[in-house]
Amino acid sequence: MRRFADLHLRVPTEDSVKAEDMIRRASELGYSLVGIPLSPNASKEQISKLRRICSEEKIDFISRVTFFPRTSNELLQSLRRYRRKFEILAVRCDTKEVARQAAKDRRVDLLQFSVTSLRKRFFDEAEAELASQALASLEIELAPMLQLTSFSRVRLLSRLRKEVATATRFKVPITLSSGATEELLMRGPHDYAALTTLFDLPLSSALKALSDNPLIMVERNRKKLSPDYVAPGIQVVGRKAGA
């Protein structure tokens, strides 16, 4: 059976009751992994509390951080500082300079763009080519599609259609996530997959973007964060006692 992941469930970390409700709902809707965005300086208690709630609901918790850098230097500093602290690392690209740097950096997992200001969406052919040579995925949030109305939704759909075509042409993986801030914006994986037909993403690719692509990313990062990891392709398989 297919396992689904929502890598961007924006749970209010300070409100544990609401957080519990949202995580429970995600489990009921059929997700087996949820990525919860945390502040880069999140305390260990906060993370362990969320991990406990997730394990009670039999759902896998993924720690995620989203950076909003203004320059590429700021991005590089954040990557150096926090890469080994979180399982998923997303970059909100609000300038072209940041977008290009994020696309070519192998430490970045997800490229995120503005949904309200379409001029700040820099996912063009050059960006896709850089991303295809690195490991970054294009993240598409679906909750804004439910919130936006009339012309702003039309423009977003039209833009997403172009971006999906570019990503497919350059073989850049696409990851779909909810970006939901409340229970009413949460939908099941098959409903989200149906919603992506509005911007011409085939159903099979949509299901892959909700299951295989995020799962591969999480597995790869967990391997890298494990103490046994040495370098790509090299890992400790056993330790001699007393060594």
Next chain:
Amino acid sequence: MLKREKRRYLALATVNGEALNGQVVLDAVQASIHRLFGEYGASKANLKLVEKRTDKRQIVVCCSHKALEQVRAAIASTTVINGKSGAIHVLGVSGTLKALSKKTETD
């Protein structure tokens, strides 16, 4: 001879804490289909209310099998039911009512 149209039955549940009213939910979905796909799309979807399962807090609707993905997209994009914020979830989809009942029982 004209070929019989194949249908898909969908079991739906709402999240807005209100008593489930089949016609109200159907109207909300119809409005959503109309908004996303227009009158042409709505006519192709051929959405109808089939039954209301009060005991399970579910309603069953049917649509043309060719328009299933459009109907699911419209259901997912519904955020207002009867003038209040709400959401509709698809609990199961099947080609027959009997199989749908079995599916939603096991889920």
